[in-house]
Amino acid sequence: MAIKDELDDELKAAMRTHDRNRTDVVRQISTEVARAVKAPGFTGEADDALYRKTIASYAKKMGKALAEYERLGDRGAEAAAKLKFEVEYLARWLPKAVAEEEVAVFVDAAVQALGAADMQAMGQVMGYLMKHHPGLDGSVVSRLVKARLSEN
Known part of the structure; x- marks a missing residue:
């Protein structure tokens, strides 16, 4: 199954169960992919490679933000928890880390x-x-x- 189709199914399931965190992260990935497609110089189509690249880029940004929120301690705990969920949730579409x-x-x-x-x-x-x-x-x-x- 294509990543786009998986994300569409995930969004539907998240909306049915009122899972706000999953809904937000799937919508954000869809937005990031749409931006990439509309970017000047983009040629081609929104295939799995584009989705993987976009997810990897987004997960990396959120990982950096997570580290910053964790440094804030209690003041950043709520945002850190949300970002941690997003990074862990998106990990299934990322390539396995190389030792x-x-x-x-x-x-x-x-x-x-x-x-x-x-x-x-x-x-x-x-x-x-x-x-x-x-x-x-x-x-x-x-x-x-x-x-x-x-x-x-």
């Missing part, structure tokens, strides 16, 4: 394949990795690439 050890193997292979010898090649290595391994956490990849290229 850091596996990312390190990808980094080593990319450095060897490109013949990267110093930090000046960091952008090239990052681009190669993100193109060939979509779904990797960019911050983890960046940290490992820096460490690997600093060794040389």
